[in-house]
Amino acid sequence: MTTAVQNLKVGVVVFPGSNCDRDTLHVASLLPGAQVRSVWHKETSLGDCNLAILPGGFSYGDYLRCGAIARFSPVMKAVADFAQKGGTVIGICNGFQVLTESHLLPGVLLPNESRKFICKNVHLRVERTDIPATRGLNKGDVLKMPIAHGDGNFFADEEAIARLEKNGQVVVRYCDERGNVTAEANPNGARNNIAGICNERGNVFGLMPHPERCSEDILGNTDGFRIFKSLATL
Amino acid sequence: MKTQVTVTLKNGILDPQGKAVEHALHSLGFAGVRGVRIGKFIEIEMDAPATEQAKKDAEEMCKKLLANPVMENYRVTVAEQGK
Numbered sequence: 001m002t003t004a005v006q007n008l009k010v011g012v013v014v015f016p017g018s019n020c021d022r023d024t025l026h027v028a029s030l031l032p033g034a035q036v037r038s039v040w041h042k043e044t045s046l047g048d049c050n051l052a053i054l055p056g057g058f059s060y061g062d063y064l065r066c067g068a069i070a071r072f073s074p075v076m077k078a079v080a081d082f083a084q085k086g087g088t089v090i091g092i093c094n095g096f097q098v099l100t101e102s103h104l105l106p107g108v109l110l111p112n113e114s115r116k117f118i119c120k121n122v123h124l125r126v127e128r129t130d131i132p133a134t135r136g137l138n139k140g141d142v143l144k145m146p147i148a149h150g151d152g153n154f155f156a157d158e159e160a161i162a163r164l165e166k167n168g169q170v171v172v173r174y175c176d177e178r179g180n181v182t183a184e185a186n187p188n189g190a191r192n193n194i195a196g197i198c199n200e201r202g203n204v205f206g207l208m209p210h211p212e213r214c215s216e217d218i219l220g221n222t223d224g225f226r227i228f229k230s231l232a233t234l
Numbered sequence: 235m236k237t238q239v240t241v242t243l244k245n246g247i248l249d250p251q252g253k254a255v256e257h258a259l260h261s262l263g264f265a266g267v268r269g270v271r272i273g274k275f276i277e278i279e280m281d282a283p284a285t286e287q288a289k290k291d292a293e294e295m296c297k298k299l300l301a302n303p304v305m306e307n308y309r310v311t312v313a314e315q316g317k
């Protein structure tokens with residue numbers, strides 16, 4: 001049914017302050033045949049990578065706004081060009097914030113409604129399965145995944161939210177363990193329980209939860225690896 | 235030339251920090267406090283031949299970096315010549 005991507009070459013971008021890059025590299029390296037490397041923020045090219053991941057962390061100490069300074073790193077020009085050409089770009093947590101600040105994804109991640117940094121498992125309902133990151137999943141699947149953020153409250157104005165919904169750009173939504181999208185299941189106040197979105201073309205995807213933190217049996221949860229496996233299949 | 239930039243949250247954007255301060259002010263007895271919004275104040279020292287140029291440059295900086303138009307407004311004021 002699915003075939004492995006030939007010569008999967010994963011580049012994980014490292015900004016000063018990134019702290020999930022090693023985990024992400026490690027999990028990507030578990031994919032059969034994958035070559036992985038870190039890409040320092042000063043590099044001006046992604047080389048022959050065919051998958052770029054912006055990891056979680058606190059790039060530039062979250063100064064000014066989360067992701068605002070990272071956007072001007074030399075590597076982001078290369079990431080934008082790569083995305084423009086249809087390359088697959090994934091932003092996890094801070095990586096998602098960097099993608100919105102770079103205008104590769106719409107909206108912004110505001111501080112959590114509760115004012116607290118939240119670190120816990122949440123459930124996500126898969127809303128779209130025709131993009132690289134979710135093509136191995138089924139619509140309506142419920143994934144358990146940890147979040148760890150202070151600014152994960154997805155916001156865009158009414159018009160932009162309506163456009164995202166109409167275009168089917170909401171990829172994953174916070175839900176309860178049965179898949180019901182409820183206010184109680186929304187950890188941070190995100191509009192429409194949005195946990196992750198893609199661009200119109202579907203090749204750029206950002207999410208607040210951390211798939212790389214739940215990708216191995218030893219950690220008791222491998223739901224996140226389903227995202228990585230999707231990225232490695234056609 | 236000294237340029238001052240004030241970045242504020244747009245109306246309707248939740249400001250949890252402002253809310254927390256509002257509650258603290260209430261508990262201090264300032265019962266009349268109706269709302270608190272917290273923004274950023276940025277002071278920029280720059281070389282510019284004229285006030286208009288400094289203002290224009292600062293506005294450009296706001297658009298490109300200092301403010302995010304999805305959630306913030308900005309206001310630029312240039313201190314008159316001198317210190």
